[in-house]
Amino acid sequence: MKTFSDRLKHARLLRGHTQEELARLARISQSAIGSYESSLRQSSRSARKLAQVLKVELEWLETGKGSMELPLDGYDLSNTLPPANVAEPSQRAGRKPRPQAPWPFPNISPSHFDALTQDERNMLEALVQTYIETAQARRSLKPRRKQN
Template sequence: MNTFADRLNEALRSAGMSQGQLAEIVGVSQPAIQKLTSGKAQSSRKILEISKALNVRAEWLSTGAEPMREGGKPHHPDSTIPPEREWQRVDAWDRNTPLPDDEVEVPFLRDIELAAGDGSFCDEDYNGFKLRFSKSTLRRVGAMKENVLCFPARGNSMEPVIPDGTTVAIDCANKSIIDGKLYAIATDGMKRIKQLFRRPGGIVVIRSYNRDEYSDENVNEQEIEIIGRVFWYSVLL
């Protein structure tokens, strides 16, 4: 699974879907899908729609970052809507809704610039905005609620996986670099979401998903401040 074409072909095979079916679902021509499966095109602006139709993670399809799928069950290949039997009632809530025993609230910053350099924050910085997470979600990634920050990612450097305005959550206590994982970082006064890779000699490669417009950056490890590791993000289509 070294190339985008490899992963797309595997996802098609796993979903039992033809190139024509996928093209119809995502709203492109069959030749456009054929170019992707043959390797003549290396990526697509429809990657979110393609990954949703094939029930695979967009990050896996784009870069190969495991796992291939989230924990849910695969759906019928001709539908991106869950079967009715899997639907659940959604409870509306606001800041006055009592917090269930199995959930916690974490700060939601309007801008990552509000996060201090060491990943700490003050109550007055986020104007009281909060998001709710299940305790099981935080346990699964090993995060403590007091170390979690949420904020919107800005710009197009991480598209198509993380479009402008995507809400991300980071664990400010997790600063160890694992190649290919996403981190909130600070360099030269800029705070950004990027992939990080270690290289010999204390070099860290800073990488964007949108490599057509943003080239890799090589910096000394001492020049980069890791605010925290991204463990969750939410994209509205």
């Protein structure tokens, strides 16, 4: 595969995503994905997000050099996910499972997270859960403006 557009489309199809799904997961427009795949746009600043979502090496996606697949010793955060049915509702029969979202913390590398002990991860999870619950409660308590 000689071009960014070829590599992007190959990786997207290999991972089973539609253009719409990839766009949603990478938080860019579907038309941008279509433009990249049809060579109307060249690789972009979005390449890092696309590589994360597609779980491919960034250098391969951008240049075609190296291996497409991430190394086997790459980040596996599956042991940090909650048990089934805790965070996500169960899948309906016959539906394809949802792909995992890209790493959500732009200022924290996965290697820093991986270096935490299990107790530290549990504390971090409790802190984030408390923050989310507090933010949601505050939003529901905000007074609504009267409409005339």
